[in-house]
């Protein structure tokens with residue numbers, strides 16, 4: 001939950017860009033891998049930066065989030081490039097009354113057709129967390145950190161208990177940053193309803209979840225950087 005004064009649109013775009021660049025620096029976003037979204041529930045002026053508006057159907061109905069704004073990275077875009085040209089790489093979605101549809105705001109410089117293909121998981125996790133905690137700010141990041149993804153290919157690390165026992169003793173800060181440990185879900189097809197359901201469940205109990213043979217998804221209700229820290 002954030003207190004006023006709330007970050008402005010440009011601040012949020014800069015924070016998404018900084019997180020995207022950092023994820024690339026730590027090898028958690030190879031090529032166009034990874035995606036970032038934030039949900040905020042204070043009014044933002046979007047039209048100056050994102051003047052094109054279209055109606056879209058949301059992946060699921062989110063009636064309690066009517067009026068909420070999402071900033072979402074575009075499909076196929078590189079996280080490391082958001083910082084240089086945020087409006088080319090990000091779109092905004094404002095949820096309509098009823099929660100079934102939304103208005104997609106984008107820029108004339110937009111370099112993607114749709115928002116990230118993992119938006120179903122992002123939206124579902126935001127929705128679940130915001131309904132549970134009533135936070136006015138929530139960030140979700142999907143990254144593909146090299147070493148963690150490598151570990152997730154090794155059968156013995158595909159057990160949540162084993163994975164946690166071995167990772168949490170690596171350095172003393174890990175347990176402080178991740179007091180609930182690390183969630184784990186078996187391999188699911190990217191963008192699938194199964195992956196989405198696994199994320200909702202795992203991120204209810206944890207701040208970060210490992211997707212076997214793929215990467216991680218992390219959340220924070222404090223800052224975008226904090227979500228990136230969890231990945232790091």
Ligand SMILES: [Zn+2]
Nearest residue numbers: 033034144215
């Ligand atoms: Zn991915």
